[in-house]
Amino acid sequence: MIKLTIDNQTVEVPEGTTVLEAAEKLNIRIPKLCHHPAIKPYGSCRLCVVEVEGFRTIQASCTLPAGNGMVVRTDTPALQESRHFVLSMLFSERNHFCPFCQVSGGDCELQNAAYDEGMTHWPIQPQWSNFPVDTSHPYYVLDNNRCILCRRCVRACGELVGNFTLAIEERGSSNLLIADVGVPLGESTCIQCGTCVQVCPTGALIDRTSAYHGLGQNVAYTSSICVGCSVGCNINVVTRDNRLVRIEGDFGGAVNGGVLCEHGRYYPMTDQRERLTQPLLKKNGKLEPASWDEALTAIADRVKPLVGKGAHSVVAIASTRLPAEALSIFKQLFGEGIGSRVVTSVEEGLPTARSAELAQTVGAFEAKLEALKTSDAVITIGVDLSRNHQVAGFFAKRIRPQGVPLIVIDPNENGFDPIADVALKPEAGKDADTIGWLLAAAKGEAVSDQKIGEAAQLIKKAQKPVIVYGKGLIAFNEPIVLQKLIEYARAIGASLIGVKGEANSFVASQYQLDRPFALNGQQAAYVAIGDDYVTERLLQRLEKAPFIIAQASYASKLTALADVVLPVTIWAEQSGHYVNLEGRVQQAHAALVAAEGVRSNAEALQAVAESLGVKTMDNWKDALFQRKPVVEIG
Amino acid sequence: MSKPKIASDWMAGCAGCHMSLLDMDERIIKIAELADLRATPITDLKEPDESGVDVGVLEGGINNTANEEVAHRMRQRSKILVALGDCAVFGGVPALRNFCGIQEALQRAYVEAESVDESGKIPSDPELATMTKVRALSEVVPVDVFVPGCPPEADVIYYVLSELAQGRTPELKDELLHWH
Numbered sequence: 001m002i003k004l005t006i007d008n009q010t011v012e013v014p015e016g017t018t019v020l021e022a023a024e025k026l027n028i029r030i031p032k033l034c035h036h037p038a039i040k041p042y043g044s045c046r047l048c049v050v051e052v053e054g055f056r057t058i059q060a061s062c063t064l065p066a067g068n069g070m071v072v073r074t075d076t077p078a079l080q081e082s083r084h085f086v087l088s089m090l091f092s093e094r095n096h097f098c099p100f101c102q103v104s105g106g107d108c109e110l111q112n113a114a115y116d117e118g119m120t121h122w123p124i125q126p127q128w129s130n131f132p133v134d135t136s137h138p139y140y141v142l143d144n145n146r147c148i149l150c151r152r153c154v155r156a157c158g159e160l161v162g163n164f165t166l167a168i169e170e171r172g173s174s175n176l177l178i179a180d181v182g183v184p185l186g187e188s189t190c191i192q193c194g195t196c197v198q199v200c201p202t203g204a205l206i207d208r209t210s211a212y213h214g215l216g217q218n219v220a221y222t223s224s225i226c227v228g229c230s231v232g233c234n235i236n237v238v239t240r241d242n243r244l245v246r247i248e249g250d251f252g253g254a255v256n257g258g259v260l261c262e263h264g265r266y267y268p269m270t271d272q273r274e275r276l277t278q279p280l281l282k283k284n285g286k287l288e289p290a291s292w293d294e295a296l297t298a299i300a301d302r303v304k305p306l307v308g309k310g311a312h313s314v315v316a317i318a319s320t321r322l323p324a325e326a327l328s329i330f331k332q333l334f335g336e337g338i339g340s341r342v343v344t345s346v347e348e349g350l351p352t353a354r355s356a357e358l359a360q361t362v363g364a365f366e367a368k369l370e371a372l373k374t375s376d377a378v379i380t381i382g383v384d385l386s387r388n389h390q391v392a393g394f395f396a397k398r399i400r401p402q403g404v405p406l407i408v409i410d411p412n413e414n415g416f417d418p419i420a421d422v423a424l425k426p427e428a429g430k431d432a433d434t435i436g437w438l439l440a441a442a443k444g445e446a447v448s449d450q451k452i453g454e455a456a457q458l459i460k461k462a463q464k465p466v467i468v469y470g471k472g473l474i475a476f477n478e479p480i481v482l483q484k485l486i487e488y489a490r491a492i493g494a495s496l497i498g499v500k501g502e503a504n505s506f507v508a509s510q511y512q513l514d515r516p517f518a519l520n521g522q523q524a525a526y527v528a529i530g531d532d533y534v535t536e537r538l539l540q541r542l543e544k545a546p547f548i549i550a551q552a553s554y555a556s557k558l559t560a561l562a563d564v565v566l567p568v569t570i571w572a573e574q575s576g577h578y579v580n581l582e583g584r585v586q587q588a589h590a591a592l593v594a595a596e597g598v599r600s601n602a603e604a605l606q607a608v609a610e611s612l613g614v615k616t617m618d619n620w621k622d623a624l625f626q627r628k629p630v631v632e633i634g
Numbered sequence: 635m636s637k638p639k640i641a642s643d644w645m646a647g648c649a650g651c652h653m654s655l656l657d658m659d660e661r662i663i664k665i666a667e668l669a670d671l672r673a674t675p676i677t678d679l680k681e682p683d684e685s686g687v688d689v690g691v692l693e694g695g696i697n698n699t700a701n702e703e704v705a706h707r708m709r710q711r712s713k714i715l716v717a718l719g720d721c722a723v724f725g726g727v728p729a730l731r732n733f734c735g736i737q738e739a740l741q742r743a744y745v746e747a748e749s750v751d752e753s754g755k756i757p758s759d760p761e762l763a764t765m766t767k768v769r770a771l772s773e774v775v776p777v778d779v780f781v782p783g784c785p786p787e788a789d790v791i792y793y794v795l796s797e798l799a800q801g802r803t804p805e806l807k808d809e810l811l812h813w814h
Contacts, residue, residue: 099720125769125773
């Protein structure tokens with residue numbers, strides 16, 4: 001431990017702690033601009049300067065390691081003068097027009113820093129030279145006039161996302177934030193994750209959808225979980241007057257540490273689907289508004305006679321985006337309650353069933369995401385982490401500069417092919433052979449395929465390799481393929497991570513809502529689609545259903561086909577639990593109040609259960625453990 | 635002892651700061667009790683007393699020779715000069731024209747603007763003041779008190795004027811300090 005004194009207070013911190021962090025421990029606030037807790041200290045803005053007894057010059061506290069016996073002062077006249085000067089230079093370097101900037105008035109860290117110093121004006125005027133504004137991006141605007149060159153965005157893009165799109169070109173006052181080699185941001189390698197926008201301390205990177213929709217002081221923040229996929233990123237849902245303003249990554253979040261992908265941050269913002277706000281009932285071939293009582297009665301009239309009819313009763317399909325509470329009631333209602341033979345999810349277990357079956361015999365064989373974050377060799381198989389589960393992809397990408405190799409095994413084109421050290425392209429359905437060869441190579445046997453040899457060489461050097469596998473490997477292959485992968489993982493001492501599917505894919509698997517379905521004489525179909533998208537595959541198979549009940553948030557081809565439609569909440573309007581791909585149980589919190597007449601998915605299912613006389617229990621958590629999980633839950 | 639004299643004028647601004655001054659409502663009577671309100675653009679007397687005032691307040695940046703005159707006159711005749719609002723303090727919105735230059739700005743405004751027909755031409759009457767680069771007040775004359783804000787809130791202006799009227803130097807910080 002290191003013991004030092006800051007502003008006459010003594011503090012003890014572990015070795016490697018910076019003076020800035022040590023001061024924060026004492027609740028001493030040191031002004032800063034280029035520093036961001038989620039990215040590595042950089043020391044460019046010089047606002048966080050402190051005086052250290054015995055040091056010749058003032059020091060940037062963000063990069064200065066705390067030393068034993070240091071005597072630090074954070075607020076002397078000389079430091080105030082220095083900060084004042086630094087801020088003056090920052091303001092005169094570019095063109096800052098506070099009156100019409102969308103972050104002005106609380107959300108601009110540069111402005112706040114000036115206010116904290118009591119600056120009523122800046123002593124040096126700008127040079128009035130025009131800096132470029134890039135409006136080519138669909139989600140954000142880059143205004144170099146407001147850039148303070150702190151490089152938070154550049155560092156976040158590289159360090160956190162591993163994308164390295166943003167960079168600074170030129171020298172000195174000609175420094176310019178650019179994308180790639182100076183192409184428009186909208187045509188660059190940017191993957192639209194928006195992390196740069198979230199870390200920008202000024203209005204240089206502006207979020208198009210939320211600009212001018214409310215400053216921090218005008219909006220509400222609800223800590224929640226992204227339900228875009230099974231990674232389950234921690235988010236803050238920003239709302240104002242019951243409207244969605246923006247989605248932010250939670251930098252304190254255990255899963256994602258602040259990063260989000262385009263799916264999580266922007267898709268919900270651009271959702272144009274038509275909301276359903278009242279139950280609909282088909283009368284004379286036409287859907288007409290009805291009350292909940294009428295709709296529930298219509299369901300009971302049709303479904304009650306089917307209770308206990310087994311194969312001829314109801315086919316029940318739920319979205320894996322629903323909270324565990326809703327999925328649990330769904331399972332109880334249609335499984336134990338009605339005795340339907342087909343109670344499943346829209347995923348039909350494709351991303352999970354094989355692994356779950358295997359877990360029943362071999363026990364939990366998957367690892368936590370932490371293994372990926374700290375891995376020294378990454379192999380992906382049957383998953384394109386550039387398109388799905390993108391944040392897990394960020395974890396793999398961002399460790400590459402440390403020399404961590406990436407090996408991609410995918411018969412199809414994979415977004416990671418261009419950055420992979422080795423991209424193996426087995427013929428479709430021949431994944432097992434590739435794994436077999438890698439295993440042989442790991443055991444020291446000679447392999448003829450040069451690329452396999454290269455991959456094996458890279459993996460051999462690794463102490464803690466991680467294999468990330470997905471639906472592509474397990475959905476349609478024989479079970480033996482996954483067994484082979486486990487055998488290989490054990491041989492090389494690798495951790496296995498299965499990405500699964502949607503947000504509650506794992507829960508659906510634990511509830512055994514993971515069977516393929518086909519209509520086979522059933523008299524009704526109940527589809528709890530929630531706010532999920534309806535696939536053509538699902539529609540085709542439901543086309544011939546004699547009676548369809550759709551529990552849905554949005555109008556779709558499915559609801560058009562339905563006989564009864566129950567309007568339900570979307571992700572932002574309902575609270576509930578989600579278990580992510582690594583078995584972490586997390587709670588989503590409602591950030592918006594749903595329109596009158598719209599019920600939560602759990603409430604809607606509960607109402608249906610009651611109208612059918614089926615009793616359900618609130619045991620979603622216990623039910624998770626009725627089956628051996630592929631990865632430890634908790 | 636006679637009451638301190640306050641005068642104001644406006645230059646390249648939108649008059650919004652003076653509107654904000656009026657926004658202090660009945661508190662203006664309090665100011666009138668504390669000080670002798672002399673020339674302002676919104677009262678009959680238009681120029682500060684030749685014999686001088688204690689506090690001179692200027693709104694707007696300086697974008698032509700007429701503004702320069704106003705600025706110099708107010709500076710010469712006031713003991714304390716206040717730059718009121720973002721245009722006077724920084725240059726503000728009018729200063730955006732510094733990016734394109736005077737000719738381009740005139741061309742856009744008088745010839746190319748959507749509301750102008752083919753008869754549009756850049757005014758060239760010799761009576762008109764000559765346009766200059768838009769400058770903050772402090773670039774032309776020394777300023778004693780900076781009151782940023784677009785506009786500064788009535789509360790801020792009231793605080794500044796009442797402090798100055800009572801012989802104190804206003805200190806803008808926390809809630810009273812904002813540039814937007």
